[in-house]
Amino acid sequence: MKLSKLVLATVALASGLAAGQAMAQAKEQFIPVLSYRTGPYAPNGVPWANGYVDYIKLTNARGGINGVKFSFEECETGYDTARSVECYERLKSKGASFVQPLSTGATFAITEKAPADKIPVVTVGYGRSESADGSVFKWNFPIAGTYWVAADAIMQAIAKKEGGFDKLKGKKLALVYHDSPFGKEPIPLLQERAAMHGFNLQLLPVTAPGVEQKATWLQVRQNRPDYVVLWGWGVMNSTAIKEAQATGYPREKMYGVWWAGAEPDVKDVADGAKGYNAVTMQHGAEPNSKLVKDVMAMVHGKGQGTGPKDEVGQVLYMRGAMSAMLAIEGVRSAQDRFGKGKVMTGEQVRWGLENLNLTQPKLDALGFAGVMRPISTSCVDHMGASWARIHTWDGKAWKFTSDWLQGDEQIIKPLVKSTAAKYATEKKLTPRTPADCQS
Amino acid sequence: MFYRENGQFKTTYRADQQIFPIAQDRIAILAMLVVGFAAVPLLASDYMFRAILIPFLIFSLAAVGVNILVGFCGQISLGSGAFMAVGAYAAYNFFVRIEGMPLLVALLLGGVSSMVFGMVFGLPSLRVKGLYLAVATLAAQFFADWMFLRIQWFTNNSPSGSVSVSNLQVFGLSLESPVAKYIFCLSLLVIIALLAKNLVRGAVGREWMAIRDMDVAAAVIGIRPMYAKLSAFAVSSFIVGVAGALWGFIYLGAWEPAAFSVDQSFKLLFMVIIGGMGSIMGSFFGAAFIVVLPIFLSQVLPVLASLFGIEISTAGISHAELMIFGGLIVWFLIVEPHGLAKLWSIGKQKLRLWPFPH
Numbered sequence: 001m002k003l004s005k006l007v008l009a010t011v012a013l014a015s016g017l018a019a020g021q022a023m024a025q026a027k028e029q030f031i032p033v034l035s036y037r038t039g040p041y042a043p044n045g046v047p048w049a050n051g052y053v054d055y056i057k058l059t060n061a062r063g064g065i066n067g068v069k070f071s072f073e074e075c076e077t078g079y080d081t082a083r084s085v086e087c088y089e090r091l092k093s094k095g096a097s098f099v100q101p102l103s104t105g106a107t108f109a110i111t112e113k114a115p116a117d118k119i120p121v122v123t124v125g126y127g128r129s130e131s132a133d134g135s136v137f138k139w140n141f142p143i144a145g146t147y148w149v150a151a152d153a154i155m156q157a158i159a160k161k162e163g164g165f166d167k168l169k170g171k172k173l174a175l176v177y178h179d180s181p182f183g184k185e186p187i188p189l190l191q192e193r194a195a196m197h198g199f200n201l202q203l204l205p206v207t208a209p210g211v212e213q214k215a216t217w218l219q220v221r222q223n224r225p226d227y228v229v230l231w232g233w234g235v236m237n238s239t240a241i242k243e244a245q246a247t248g249y250p251r252e253k254m255y256g257v258w259w260a261g262a263e264p265d266v267k268d269v270a271d272g273a274k275g276y277n278a279v280t281m282q283h284g285a286e287p288n289s290k291l292v293k294d295v296m297a298m299v300h301g302k303g304q305g306t307g308p309k310d311e312v313g314q315v316l317y318m319r320g321a322m323s324a325m326l327a328i329e330g331v332r333s334a335q336d337r338f339g340k341g342k343v344m345t346g347e348q349v350r351w352g353l354e355n356l357n358l359t360q361p362k363l364d365a366l367g368f369a370g371v372m373r374p375i376s377t378s379c380v381d382h383m384g385a386s387w388a389r390i391h392t393w394d395g396k397a398w399k400f401t402s403d404w405l406q407g408d409e410q411i412i413k414p415l416v417k418s419t420a421a422k423y424a425t426e427k428k429l430t431p432r433t434p435a436d437c438q439s
Numbered sequence: 440m441f442y443r444e445n446g447q448f449k450t451t452y453r454a455d456q457q458i459f460p461i462a463q464d465r466i467a468i469l470a471m472l473v474v475g476f477a478a479v480p481l482l483a484s485d486y487m488f489r490a491i492l493i494p495f496l497i498f499s500l501a502a503v504g505v506n507i508l509v510g511f512c513g514q515i516s517l518g519s520g521a522f523m524a525v526g527a528y529a530a531y532n533f534f535v536r537i538e539g540m541p542l543l544v545a546l547l548l549g550g551v552s553s554m555v556f557g558m559v560f561g562l563p564s565l566r567v568k569g570l571y572l573a574v575a576t577l578a579a580q581f582f583a584d585w586m587f588l589r590i591q592w593f594t595n596n597s598p599s600g601s602v603s604v605s606n607l608q609v610f611g612l613s614l615e616s617p618v619a620k621y622i623f624c625l626s627l628l629v630i631i632a633l634l635a636k637n638l639v640r641g642a643v644g645r646e647w648m649a650i651r652d653m654d655v656a657a658a659v660i661g662i663r664p665m666y667a668k669l670s671a672f673a674v675s676s677f678i679v680g681v682a683g684a685l686w687g688f689i690y691l692g693a694w695e696p697a698a699f700s701v702d703q704s705f706k707l708l709f710m711v712i713i714g715g716m717g718s719i720m721g722s723f724f725g726a727a728f729i730v731v732l733p734i735f736l737s738q739v740l741p742v743l744a745s746l747f748g749i750e751i752s753t754a755g756i757s758h759a760e761l762m763i764f765g766g767l768i769v770w771f772l773i774v775e776p777h778g779l780a781k782l783w784s785i786g787k788q789k790l791r792l793w794p795f796p797h
Contacts, residue, residue: 037754037757112603180697427605
């Protein structure tokens with residue numbers, strides 16, 4: 001008796017679920033949101049997701065793209081690759097036209113599935129660096145920078161501090177990295193730079209999630225590297241900064257990747273992190289930007305904000321918003337070609353992302369003035385721009401301490417080409433011809 | 440009424456010893472196979488295949504493997520994730536490095552590599568038992584993590600340490616569509632589960648169970664502990680290795696060592712404990728419980744909450760999912776310490792008398 005009731009309830013529930021899904025099939029462009037609001041990386045995942053979702057809400061409040069509104073659904077991945085794949089499959093079946101995996105491991109897995117599903121993979125500033133080569137990675141879009149660009153910008157900042165790349169000879173540089181595909185991404189580029197300029201690169205892996213780093217920092221204390229590059233994330237960052245404080249390693253000589261350069265990473269250490277540097281892919285904390293004002297007025301002002309109000313405009317919040325903006329602008333540019341006011345398919349959005357042309361006036365209109373530079377992508381170049389800046393924690397806030405830096409094409413391009421070519425031969429792919437670019 | 444063996448007379452030893460001696464069981468299994476191979480491919484959606492059915496099949500296979508070691512031979516192992524990893528990476532290396540290597544052969548060779556690895560790490564079982572053995576097998580887990588993170592050769596020198604496969608084919612048929620993947624996994628699962636079922640019914644299986652129940656007594660009646668324990672490790676890690684290779688090749692497509700972390704080992708052990716130790720059927724129940732339930736909860740909770748007009752945040756759902764899941768585990772273990780398989784067999788007993796229990 002009990003069991004049959006249970007079965008009945010389940011069936012009723014499942015059918016209700018199906019009906020709910022059918023209702024959502026209105027004329028809206030669906031955006032899948034893969035996020036991690038739980039687990040060891042949640043401190044960084046939450047503000048990103050808030051920014052991402054708020055920007056979608058803001059776009060709807062602004063009237064959508066040519067009248068097409070956006071619907072979205074969040075799926076919690078917990079930064080687990082298997083769970084991310086499940087989320088991808090789940091949200092894909094609801095009509096996703098692009099996906100942002102928000103994890104290097106998931107990016108690798110979804111990269112293998114996306115071409116068959118015809119869904120572009122947008123990885124703003126993360127993912128696999130060689131996917132900037134659009135002739136091999138037709139469906140991947142690491143727009144506005146990759147980890148190689150980030151690593152190169154850090155090297156340039158260090159060289160500037162030392163007074164030129166030739167001064168780096170004989171210096172010691174330690175890379176303290178999260179032991180995962182994410183953490184290993186910068187290694188090829190740093191090795192290339194080390195060979196070019198004759199400095200000594202030391203690799204110090206930290207086992208995920210990175211709460212235990214005593215051994216690593218003991219090595220730092222013994223070797224006394226001239227600079228430490230921190231490729232960390234989530235709880236690993238604040239732990240690393242605390243350990244640096246404990247070992248007495250100067251924070252001024254530490255450079256973090258952009259996942260290690262936001263408020264949650266340094267907040268707990270506050271003064272102890274003073275002087276700590278991190279690369280940003282274009283933007284930093286932008287509480288005074290027009291975008292933040294718009295979000296405050298049109299989203300939070302209406303009581304629809306996603307996260308706490310005082311976190312709007314923080315570094316990772318901006319990152320989320322910018323990621324959403326770039327993909328949504330891809331939808332807009334697709335609409336310009338395939339019909340305004342229509343819901344775009346994955347293939348159409350792919351074209352849009354490939355022909356993105358965000359000029360300064362367009363950015364100003366979107367509220368991104370001063371946040372980022374104009375960007376345009378092409379068939380061959382899926383990255384679009386390789387600008388970065390360095391910002392430094394002054395104990396209370398992140399402040400820019402460098403001019404605009406640009407990833408050195410002389411180094412990154414050949415590396416992208418050769419790695420992408422290796423991928424192409426491994427997968428037996430033929431690079432796209434110019435004719436294919438028009439499609 | 441329907442499930443009675445009255446009137447089914449066995450006139451030969453052969454008939455008495457067959458795998459499913461009761462005619463209704465045979466029919467039920469056949470029906471399940473027909474449903475699995477014919478009805479499900481016609482009915483299930485893309486999402487069902489890719490996100491639920493394929494992981495369920497692969498984890499069922501792995502749980503069958505772990506159950507042989509933990510449930511049948513009584514050797515508690517926390518190294519299952521490592522065996523999966525070895526299977527996946529070995530299959531990857533065979534597949535990529537040898538030109539024209541067929542997928543099926545690569546998967547089986549992955550299983551064989553995992554078997555060797557499992558036997559090496561099973562050696563401590565000759566000296567230590569119980570929880571101490573669990574700790575010793577945990578070493579396999581850490582060793583595998585270290586090996587695939589640090590030795591670049593295993594990952595084909597890929598800069599990020601992540602490996603990927605695509606364009607999979609079996610006998611000239613492409614394995615790109617979810618249905619093809621599903622059928623492929625199901626076929627492997629059916630074949631291996633059948634072999635495992637026969638193994639545990641035979642002489643080897645009896646040796647394993649004798650060792651599990653009391654190893655000293657088993658040794659006294661002439662069972663060689665070394666042979667029995669190592670064969671259990673070998674069979675178990677072979678199956679788990681094949682499952683690991685399937686997990687990498689068929690489900691993920693691209694993976695890193697974190698895909699086979701210690702969490703995976705725990706999950707597999709829980710599957711066996713919740714599903715039912717020493718039961719092939721239990722492995723399927725356990726896999727379904729651990730793989731499908733969290734996904735089901737995360738989909739149903741928001742709908743359920745919206746029925747009552749409550750809106751829960753994504754993080755809230757994920758927390759609630761963990762809490763309910765944990766609560767259910769505790770509840771099941773209290774209500775039925777012998778696992779879901781025991782519930783199944785109680786149900787079968789009741790069915791024999793139904794509808795006249797007195």
